[in-house]
Amino acid sequence: MKKFLAIALCALMVLAAVACTSTPATTETNTETKFKAGFICLHDENSTYDLNFINAAKAACEKLGIDYVLKVNVPEGQECYEVAADMADSGCSIVFADSFGHEDYMIQAAKKYPNVQFCHSTGTKAHTEGLANYHNAFASIYEGRYLAGIAAGMKLNEMIEAGQFTAEEAKIGYVGAFTYAEVVSGYTSFFLGARSVCPTATMDVTFTGSWYDETAEKEGAQKLIDGGCKLISQHADSMGAPTACENAGVPDVSYNGSTISVAPNTYIISSRINWEPYYEYAITACMNGQAIDTDWTGTIATGSVQLTDLNTNVAAAGTQEAIDTAKAALEAGTLHVFDTANFTVGGETLSSYLADVDSDDAFTPETEVISNGYFHESEFRSAPYFDLTIDGINLLDTAF
Numbered sequence: 001m002k003k004f005l006a007i008a009l010c011a012l013m014v015l016a017a018v019a020c021t022s023t024p025a026t027t028e029t030n031t032e033t034k035f036k037a038g039f040i041c042l043h044d045e046n047s048t049y050d051l052n053f054i055n056a057a058k059a060a061c062e063k064l065g066i067d068y069v070l071k072v073n074v075p076e077g078q079e080c081y082e083v084a085a086d087m088a089d090s091g092c093s094i095v096f097a098d099s100f101g102h103e104d105y106m107i108q109a110a111k112k113y114p115n116v117q118f119c120h121s122t123g124t125k126a127h128t129e130g131l132a133n134y135h136n137a138f139a140s141i142y143e144g145r146y147l148a149g150i151a152a153g154m155k156l157n158e159m160i161e162a163g164q165f166t167a168e169e170a171k172i173g174y175v176g177a178f179t180y181a182e183v184v185s186g187y188t189s190f191f192l193g194a195r196s197v198c199p200t201a202t203m204d205v206t207f208t209g210s211w212y213d214e215t216a217e218k219e220g221a222q223k224l225i226d227g228g229c230k231l232i233s234q235h236a237d238s239m240g241a242p243t244a245c246e247n248a249g250v251p252d253v254s255y256n257g258s259t260i261s262v263a264p265n266t267y268i269i270s271s272r273i274n275w276e277p278y279y280e281y282a283i284t285a286c287m288n289g290q291a292i293d294t295d296w297t298g299t300i301a302t303g304s305v306q307l308t309d310l311n312t313n314v315a316a317a318g319t320q321e322a323i324d325t326a327k328a329a330l331e332a333g334t335l336h337v338f339d340t341a342n343f344t345v346g347g348e349t350l351s352s353y354l355a356d357v358d359s360d361d362a363f364t365p366e367t368e369v370i371s372n373g374y375f376h377e378s379e380f381r382s383a384p385y386f387d388l389t390i391d392g393i394n395l396l397d398t399a400f
Contacts, residue, residue, distance in 0.1 A: 035287050036067040037279075038087030040080060042099035044072040047212045048256040049237035053098045053121070053275055060279035066287075076101025084109035088116045094286045096279070097121070099211065100180065110134040117286050121275065122182060124359040124383045126294045137278050138382035139298035142189035143330050144271030144305040145255075146337045147323050149193020151269045151315055152231050152253050156198045158316035159251075165230060172203040173224025175234040175241045177211045178400045181356075183235045185377060185384035189337050190233055190253070191393055196342070197322060203393045204229055209400035214238035223396075225250050242267060251314060258308045268315050270308045277302050295382040300331055338375035343390040350375075355385040 039057045043050040054070065061068040069092060071083050080102045087095050088109065094117040097106050103123040110118040110133050119135045120126070126136035156170045172194060176183045191203045204224055208216040217240030221232050225248050233253040234241045242259035245252035245266045252263055254270035278298055285292045298304020310320050329335035340350050354365035357380045369376050369385070377386050389395060 034065075034067045035283075036069065036090075036092050037061060037283055038069045038084070038092035038095040039071070040074045040083055040087075040095065040097040040102060041070070041072045042074060042076065042102070043212050043237065047237040048239075048254070048259070049211065050098060052256045052272055056275035056279055057096070060276050060283065063276075064280065064283055064287075066283065074102070076105075078105065080105035081108045084118065085112060088113040092116065094119065094283060096282075100182065107131070107134055117282070117292060119278075119282050119292065121278075122383055124381060124385075127381050128358050132291075135282070135292045135294055135296065136382050137282070137293075137296040137298070138378060138384070139273040139278075139302075139304040140300070140378055141271060141273050141305055142185050142337050142377055142384065142386070143300055144273075144307060145186050145190040146193035146196075146330075147307055147326055148233070148253050148269050148271040149190040149195075150197055150322050150326055151310065151319050152190070152233065152251075153194035153196065153198035153201060154316040154319045154322055155231060155251050155268060155314075156194065156201060159230060160198075167198075167200040169228065169230070170198055170201045171227075171229050172201055173221065173227070173229030173232045174203055174205045175217050175220040175224070175232065175236050176205055176207045177236045178209065179207060179395075179398055181387040182384045183207075184388070185386035186235045186255075187233070188343075188386060188388070188390060188393065191390075192337060192342060193326075195392070196326070201392070204396055205393060206396045207398070207400040208236055210236075212237040214240040217241045218244045221245060222248070227396075258311075260311055264311075264313075266314060267311050268319075269310050272306055272308070273298065274304050274306050277304050297378050297382040300327065336374035338377055338386060340370060340373055340375065343392075345388055345390055347391065350388075353388070355380075355387070357381055357385050 041050040045051045074080050074083050084095050096119045098121050100122045103120050106118045106120045110131050117133050121137050123136040126134050160167050174187045194201045206220045217236045217238050221241035221244035231251045232245050239262045242252050242263040246263035252266045253268050256272045258270055260267045282292050353370045355367050355369040356363045356365045357367040367380050
């Protein structure tokens, strides 16, 4: 009997030891029971663009109580397919990628793994690929950029009134990554916002040929400042341009998040897409076996288009009130960013324009996008297709 009790006690001690040394599931490990999502990012947390996605992914997964796998610094090449395939093989039911150049490789993965959902931000091909498990998403960020442009125009007016330069010298500089429609739509909407309050404003745009190149972005901003630009904005992902502005004492409007940490004396405001609502929507649909929109477009109303807090130490007086008024008009549908009454192309007001919405290899324009007096951006697909160069904007280079 004693021998039996000793053996039983020993067995209980072994079981207790095993229980104490088991590894609990975390949000970045696989389990047999929990739903798991995968997230692919072009860069890491040092990129304001990717950090915006990373924060949204973590917040959505925490809210929904699911596991996730996050891979950063994944190039826009075959590596993206390999990472997506690995995520599918490891049990991810849904995989997201965050950069334009990831698209073809996400489509490749979607064809290989028909039982896994693949969602791609900024892409253009979901509505023509016809895959039930491949989806695009974007947001009406042109509205957020328009509102940020109002803050820029108000600052220009303040500097004009202070005698720092004349109204005719109110030139904005813009550091863009590529000449893609996404970038063109962004800088044009920003410019139209600025012009809505500072009608004499013009804008010079330079391109870096990279989404993230701190040196090139800083040099681009400095070139614009040296060329007489009084305020700088950007569609590029590093702290390069804001740092150049802080060093030169030139006001700055950022993108994808506040840059006040490096530019406390020059940063005004930033617009960004909040990806958390989309992640929550797509993951929940996947968990419930429901269809995910082929093209999903977030709005101000869905909380997908946001502005950071205004830096009132730099912004002009009355800026918040001007932004709030315009935001209300956008939400009411009484203000349209690309109202054709507010811009010309080659001196002409447009009444018709065929845009490249279906994105074939020849980039054939095939869709009429002007009606009711405005250009209907992000309505025929989620990703932007506004690719016009309007009067008042000067492109310094178009190699990218």
